[in-house]
Amino acid sequence: MTDLICCTIVTPSHISKAVTLLESLKIHNEQFKLVILVTEPISFHLDSIEVIELKDFVSINESAALTKSTYQFNFDALRWSLKPVLLSHLLNRQKEAFVIYCDCDMYFLSNPAKLISGLKRGGIVLTPHWRPLEPSPSIHNFRLNFQDGLFNAGCIAVNKKGLAALSWWSRSCLSGCEIDRANGLFHDQRYLDLMLIYFPNTVVCRDLGYNVADWNHQTRYEWLSKKKNLHISLIHFSANTVKKILAGKDPMLEPFYKEYTSHLNQTLNKLITSNVINYGLPNKLEKA
Template identity: 35%
Template sequence: MPFTKVLVASLKNSTEDVLLQVLVIDDNKTINSPGLSFHSINSLENTHFFKEIKNKYAHTDNPNHFRWALKPIFINYLLENGFSKVLYIDPDQYFVNDSSFLFDELDTNNILLTPHWPDINPIGNEDSLFAVLRGGLFNAGFIGSNIKGKAAMEWWAEMCHYKMERRKELGLFDDQKYLDILPVQFPNVQIIKHQGCNLASWNIDACKREMINGELRINKTYKPVFIHFSEDTIVNILNQNDKLLQPFLDEYIAALKKENIDLLNSVNHKDKKKDTSFYYAAKHKLRLRTRIKRFLFKLAEKI
């Protein structure tokens, strides 16, 4: 729960009237606290596909599959119980500027998606291109839906029930790769073009961070809105590969410390060689080769 408290506190920095709806999977006690409203897993009993997903994933060796498959279920549960617009946010997100425009987008759009924004230059950085083709165009750590998006969420839940696997030969990547289909199959799916949304290690090249007049800007235009503090994002910041996000990481570390979470300690003891994150592996596997190719590509451009 500490990460959830830090998340809602970051939202309140720009929007005072925030009540974050939280699905609790491993504990049926639902004690509300300021800015948070907890829902037990039993609340989802009557939501379509919940029972099927629970039967398939609740007792497997990988608890992540159950949690990930419940995203569209929880979204639809909220839409069926008084909410006309829902933004799903992973608990390791951290908001640093006003995000109210995202809810406004759901006035005219049914679904919101945020791209990974990888480097798609096949000569300069083919690993990044291959990573997004295998892992998905959009990040499943953020998705928005209004009441008219329920059919899309129900389809996503059905797909998660069908298969929750990482099999590149089948074009599968857990719950995430299915999102690529939404803009084609469902109406009014909006792809968020604001490149300050979902900043992370996977968009370090395409969403260039710069200091302009003392303020951080993304590609000279966008203010950072929220940062996805995945393990790889944190490691990249600590390794000075993404140093302009360091002040925000410092804020995040301090906020978690107030909740008795020592984030640095957990990262420092992490065996980076054993990181199984898809994007970490794709980004770091052939770093030297990629640097050489970039150098040759830039050289060729000058000839």
Template identity: 30%
Template sequence: MKILCYTSFTFSYLNRARVLFQTLRQHRPDWELAALITDKPPEGFVFDPASEPFDRLVWASDLGIPNFQSWLFKHDVVEVCTAVKGPFLHQACDWGFDAVIYMDPDTAALSTLEPLEQWLSEHDILLTPHLIDPNDDHAAILDNDLSASRTGIFNLGFVAIRTTGEGARFARWWNDRLLNYCYDDMPNGLFVDQRWCDHVPALFDNVKIIRDPGYNVASWNLSTRKVSVEKDGRILVNGAPLRFWHFTKLGAVGDSMTKRYAGQNYPVYEIWSWYRRLVTAATDPAIPERWWAFGAYDDGRPIAKQDRVLYRERTDLQQAFPNPFASGRGSFQEWLEHEGA
């Protein structure tokens, strides 16, 4: 089976994406790996795709999204790195691959992912739910069960499709939804791409919900997943081989949630320590922390979230200011200072 695996990120997450690609290369050297980047390199950083651990580079600006500058401005960094996943997946269905897999950049493969290929030979769409076992503890229910109810039953840090049949139909539908409705707006039923995929088992046939505990291990499911290490070095989760781990929110928040639910399950901390070392080794000091080229107006002033929300809600502003990133006379920025206040 010919498989393309991609991830979506900005340069501030290049270190994590490098680790993902390095671990995928180790365990699935036959997969083609693609980087989808919605960013521009920061000044002083020399980006050489040929030296990176991926095979294919796609800039979000080359996906053919209509009115790209205007569309991009409507999203913050998390929203846009999620939104471009749909157009990429849809277009990749025509690139000659049997299947396409998406994985978040803060993920690492820890053993062979061959079972995914077997499932993709039998199913058109693969999804991993946040939870595969119910929590009984009150705090865990609040943190994990109710969180999944708000943000989506499935974690879209992973999705895999066949490029024909229902997989292709899903990719086209996801493309349309993410181009127009990929926002962090939970009061209106949106949490980027995840809430949309709550509909997938109802809208599409031949869907496989992966309930194997070795897939998409993360802080939100450690309350029901026990990690152990065998004498031969194999890492197991509830007795099943660990396949890939989603190291979401590397830092204080991730540490807090991991400690809360890992408790004395010490192999968890060893895995996190291993991942931190890899990310540190993959970090280029020339990339400023939290760098994103589209996080500021042309004059360098940061773009406030409310500026983006106002712009996306007003078609008259979109028509008047097709490049809302511009600064100076006649710009959206100037309009905000005088009219939008």
């Protein structure tokens, strides 16, 4: 049976969100092994999750060491550029595994069957933003297709057939990982657009219920206006997504946000009880 792994990368302040993300997946599929890469020293233990500290990771992985050296003073670029490095490491450690990377502010509402089935057909699965196809009514949101990229880098699924794509993505991130729209850059994300062209094992997850967030707000409601069902499997509670929910502008996601914040509060209490040790944590643990 294929090993299933889900991983994320965080600073210590976001451990609570990382644990909540991974536990939400475990609720729907107990087979997943869970991994967190933490970019600063931290001390805590949960039986169900493997915690890797960056200082240990760079000592055994040359690509991780190079990435840290390149972005040691840019913590956001460091985390984002480490995604393909961590994914490659986990695949090299377990050759036959299916590995999913998720940003820590995501939440599973069902077993990620579409991501798994995508890996059975290819080597790397990308999740589209599903921004508007038409320039009207929002020319701004339409043009973001061409500024921020077609795919969201917050959710990537890979197997060993995707190792070449991961290696290329890692090298690309080292050439630049910032917002520079004039030169075609949006952090680690714009690079993903080329995968469909140069890496034939690339698969697009065409289920609108994955990576649900503010960027596909218009598309989701247009879909529902046509009386089509939408089964939400994975939500990305980005800052703008939460802002829209709290403003009452995305009622579709309100009940799921309540579920998420309840789970996150439980995680916070558990981490405080387990005495997380790092630079004043757990008092600085990130909340919803």
